[in-house]
Structure formats: structure tokens, C-alpha cells
Amino acid sequence: MERTVLKFGGTSVADLERIHHVADIVAMRAQQTPRLAVIVSAMAGETNKLVTYAQKAGADQLSPSDYEDEYDVIVASGEQVTAGLLALALRQRGYKARSWLGWQLALQTNMAHGSARITGFEGDAFPDAVDSGEIAVIAGFQGVTGKNRISTLGRGGSDTSAVAVAAALSAKSCDIYTDVDGVYTTDPRIVTKARRIEKISYEEMLEMASLGAKVLQTRSVELAMNHKVPIRVLSSFKGLVDEDNSGTLVCDEDYIVEKQIVSGVAYSRDEAKVTLFGVADTPGMASRIFSLLAAAGVNVDMIVQANARGPALANMVFTCTSKHSTLAEDALNRARDEINFEALEVNTDVAKVSIIGVGMKSHTGVAETMFRALYEKGINIDVIATSEIKISILIEAAYTELAVRALHTAFGLDAA
């Protein structure tokens, strides 16, 4: 029995008019697939309103462990309302439908209120209801802990709910309706010739997501990859019979016959480059520096070590987000006596540009093509980092758009 999961985010259910539009989409889908589960977010703005209430009620003066459980009770009400409203809108159209809350599913999570992780599903009532042909409208973003309390999955958690439900139902696909019509080869605001990608592998999508393409939450893609749930990203704003709303399929690499060498170009401006000049080039020094940074809560991205001018001295370069660079600077300065570096420099006027593609694994000359394209535009490369399916470079922030456009053209991604 084929089951399908659909998910609609906050902007797709922003008001009653939009909720009725979503009901039209779901009704259309129900005619093709009789076994449907629909995950909904809170109406846009509602979650922020509830968070503000919680802050004003006292959360702003409490430590997270003292407020997060109640915060979840308050915030989870937003999705509860949307689920009830969409169920009504579907019934008004003559469909059988009912709402399901996290505790009713029961979508079990750990005790990490505010950013809980899903640990499993309980009971058969929910899959049985779906198989009976009743459309299940699920309040996303929420679950229930072992102590029978409401938990939330953190920002973007509704995508994760949707994939978890799809996995539990062994759904044919998990269709994420959003305010864009798919995943693009790069940011269309920068490159007008950006193209929608038809199919992209989980690994590529993970790199795209973590590198700044904000279409899908990283956690939901990881979960989909682990459970081999195909995700389709498509638009909830397009017309109902718009033939071009096929979106982007995020799936296992094996299902992608024509592998692109490079599938997309991503960029991020929220970067900082931290340089430690004149560090002693002794064993264990790198380990000491990076364990110190980890303790300070700094997520380090790229790392480069180079010889410095003096003997037995090295320059240590790493990148992190701008926000984390302040933490890094403080931690390193406090440990100056221990590490004994000559100087510390933080530069936030940098950007990271990356090319991503599973085809890279089996093709040579990709890096050369990238570096030549940048050289021809006179762009200086500061730091380079590579993985199996991506190459990232750090450049001066002012060159971001120029670099993205040059790479998009160089790898044949421009739309005809």
C-alpha cells in the first residue's frame, strides 16, 4: 500500500487563505494517492509571538534547563492549531481527515527540550488510520518525551518530523512544499542563469545545506539519507495544475543516472578567518589549540598550517562563523601564555565559495578548472579545503558574486 508524506512550512500556512490553498493541493494529491500524511508548521509569525510570550513570562531570566520544557509546551501549540485548521479545511472539501499531535502519534524523543532528537514511534493507531484512507494532518516540530511531556525538535524541526514520519510509514516519497520551487544550481539572486536541479544526491544536498543553501534543514537530509527516504522539494505557491512544479528530487546517488561533475555552487558570507602567527611547530600544538577552541564552543571549519618565517615556527589558519570568531579570539587570548603565539588576527571580510558534485569522485581536473576560472577573473584564493564531493575556497568578500558567477559558467551550469 503506497503511502505519501507531504509537508508545508510556515509561509505556506501563513493565514486562512493560504491554509485553504494548501487544502486544495492536498485534495489534488489525495486523488492520486489515497494514503496521505501531511505535516504542517505553525502559521508564519506565530512561533515568534509565542517565543516572545515565553521570554516575557520569565524565560529571559531563567537558564535554558529551567525553562525549555515549558517553552516547548507553549511553542508547540502553534502547530497544533494549524493541524486542526487544515483538517477542517479538508473535511469541508469532503475528505476524511484528522489532526495528530506529537503525543498522539506517538513520536518519541529524548529529553533535550527545545532541540529534541527523535528516538522512535509507538503504536499502530496512526499508520492504521492512514491506511484506512483518512488523511493524517500532523503537527510538525513536536514529539513526546519518555516522561510524557511535549518536546520540540528545534527550528526547522518540521522538515525532520516529515522525514521521520515518512520513514515510519515507509512512504514512497516525502514532498516538502516550500516558498521556492526546488533546489537551484546556485542562488538565483546572484546568478540569473541559475537552473533548478532535477535530481540531487543526499550527500550533495547536505553539502549545499551546510554551505548556506537554506532550502532544507541539514538534520532532515541526514535522516532521509539514513532511512533512504526520497525527498522532493517543490513550491506551495505555484498553481495547482502547473506542470512545471516537479521540483527537485533529493535521493540516493544510485538513482541519478546522469551524474553532473558539479551540481551546484554554494557560498556563505558569514565566515571569519583566524590566523595565529608564529606558533611553535611542535607535536601536539595543533591538538592543544583545537581542543581549546572546542571547549570554548567554536565550530572550526577549514584548517591550514604553513611554515612561518622563523625556524620551528608555524602560522595556523582556521575559519569559523563570524559569531564564533569572537569566542575563538577570547579563548586564544586567555591561553596566550600557554600557546605562546606571536600575533592573532581575525578577518571577517571573507567569504566561502564551494562547488559540489558527486561526479567529482570519478573526474580529474575539477580543481584545475575551478582555479583557472577564478584566476581569469583576477580573484585571489586565500584558503582551500576539499572533500570527496566538494571544493571550498576562502576569498575576499567583495569578490563573492563574481566568483559564484564565474564558477557557474565554468562548470556548464548556466541555463540555455
Added chain:
Amino acid sequence: MERTVLKFGGTSVADLERIHHVADIVAMRAQQTPRLAVIVSAMAGETNKLVTYAQKAGADQLSPSDYEDEYDVIVASGEQVTAGLLALALRQRGYKARSWLGWQLALQTNMAHGSARITGFEGDAFPDAVDSGEIAVIAGFQGVTGKNRISTLGRGGSDTSAVAVAAALSAKSCDIYTDVDGVYTTDPRIVTKARRIEKISYEEMLEMASLGAKVLQTRSVELAMNHKVPIRVLSSFKGLVDEDNSGTLVCDEDYIVEKQIVSGVAYSRDEAKVTLFGVADTPGMASRIFSLLAAAGVNVDMIVQANARGPALANMVFTCTSKHSTLAEDALNRARDEINFEALEVNTDVAKVSIIGVGMKSHTGVAETMFRALYEKGINIDVIATSEIKISILIEAAYTELAVRALHTAFGLDAA
């Protein structure tokens, strides 16, 4: 181990400022009584907003049985938010507190969504938590059905929740904080000398409530009477150390030593008098008329039958609410051939005024005092109805205030 239940209605938790004020009251009470359960309503206006959403989502085009379950999911979110917020405000003041939703309690109800009746409590987690000294902040108005779905108890259901929780906890008292400081001998807007009643019996309160004094929901008083839970009505708007906030105690008649002959004067303007002229005075006629009215959904209040001018003819007079009088008129006119009355008259320009008091049971001359007081003011009595603890009269609406004031004085209720 003495337990106390407090309840705060919608106007008492209307915004964050009011919620903090409620937290101050609860904190003060917690210092006197360490075992506390607090029932809260939705923030004023929130329930109406959610009802409007539900209507616009499709409820307005569905029959109640097709929308009430989802309506409950949507509307119950209002109390959920308040419960979380008050728990936070109490924690910020250094108290242990947590929210409890209907399904967590578990407050079991029947399947009558929208106006469910409580059938019982399950589990020990909740009383155990209260006994541990953690303040239980309970989302009022809601329960859970045997099918594990959210139910609501209908308008004013939070009072009923509070009494049910008090009964389940064998609480010493159930204190209903509201926007008035108690139950008055009559409406202070009409009689400036109206006094706050210190103690009133359940039976008297039931008559007061059903006769138009809107302080407490009738259902909650019935439940309190059945479980012998003392209710105290007091103000959430008075100062925290205001000595005069002792409110009104609603309790068993046995606890009232000094019984007033008349405790209060109630009135209702939402009345209609329906007269059927010239009905055949045969056995079974009354039964036929009133079963017909019952089938039409008319709640009949007072009934009088009098001889009419012709032989074997009677005039049948009854009263009901103005709204129901239209139903009654339609039903009777449709059955005109069967009942064969001469004429039908509906008069909505009437009011009902009642005196209520358990002392009436053991005192004579109460009716005489009442009728004389009205006669002296030139007020004509149209219909009279009596019960063990009340006498009601129907009069011309214009005389309402005059009658209420005259009776308030005649029975010695005026404040010094």
C-alpha cells in the same frame, strides 16, 4: 496533607502583566499552603480568535459532529499556552512548577466534543507531583476522550475543571479568582446598597447562577455540591495583602449557621411569555403541547393554566428565553390544527425577578412580604412560580429595577 486548588479566568490572565500578577498571588498562597494546583483559562480574547479561525477554516460549513473534535484541538491550545506561561512566571520567582494538559492529568471525558462531561481521573503522577510540593499549573477547560483525543468542556469549562481537580485531590477548598470580589445579594449596578454575601449554600448559588448571576457556571456548582467541594469566589484584581479579599464561600447548607431567609435577589430580562388562548381543557392536552415544545428544543420555565372565558376552554401560559420563543411560536403554529387554540401571543417585554434563600424552607410569610413590597410600588405580578428555596415572578420589563430594589430593601439586604 492539605491541598488547595486555585482557578484564574480569562480576564485574570489577559496579558503578560496580568499573568505576572497571578504568579504573585499564587506565590503568596504557596507560602501558606505548600500543596497547590492552579487552573488557568486562555488569555482573554484568545479563545474567540481561535474559534474564528476554526470557522474560517471550514467549520462554518460543516455540521457540529463533523467539526467539533478538531475545534477542540484548536481551541484547547489557548489554555495550553497560559499554563506554560504561568509555570515559567512561577519558576522565575523561585518556585517549583510545571504545566499539566488535559491528556497528561489524565482528565477523562466522554466523547461529547465541545461540551464534554468529565468521567474520571487516571494515574497517580499528578497528585504525586502536587504532594511533592511542585505547583501544578493546569490547562483548564480541556480533557481527553477514550479515543485519546482532546476534548473541551464548553464555555466556562475552566470552573468545572477546577472543581473536578479539587474533588480528585480532596482539596480543602477550590478558590475561583475572578473579576468580581464575590457573590452579591443582587446586581450592584442596579442596587448600590447590594452587599457581598459571606457564605451561600450550593442550592442557593445554583438558583442565583441559573437566574442570571453570572459569577459561576451552573455545572461547576452542581459538581461541587455532589463532591462537597467548598468553592470560594474572590477577586484577582485586588491588592495582594488586601484584607477584604475574603470573597464568598459557596458551601454545604450545614456549614451556614446564620441562615438568611432571603440571601439574594436575582433577575433576568431575557424572558418571553407565551400565551395560548382558548385551548380545549381536556386530559392530555398539556402533555401534548409540552412534548411538542420539547421536540422543538424549547426550554420551558414557568407554566400557568387558567380557565378561559368559554366552557371547557383554558388559557395556557408559559415562559422561556426570548430566543426560544421564536422556536415555540413556529412549532405551535405548525401544530395549530392539532392543538386547535384560538390565538397565540408572544410577549418579550417581560422580566423575571426572584428571591432566593434556604431560610424560606422554615419561614412562613415570605411570599406575603414579597407581594406586599411589589404592591406598594404599584408593580403588577403576571406569573408566579415557586420552589423550596425561591419565589419567581414575571413582571413588565420596565419595572425590573424598581422591583429588585424594593425586594432588596424588604428582605433586609441593604448594606448599612
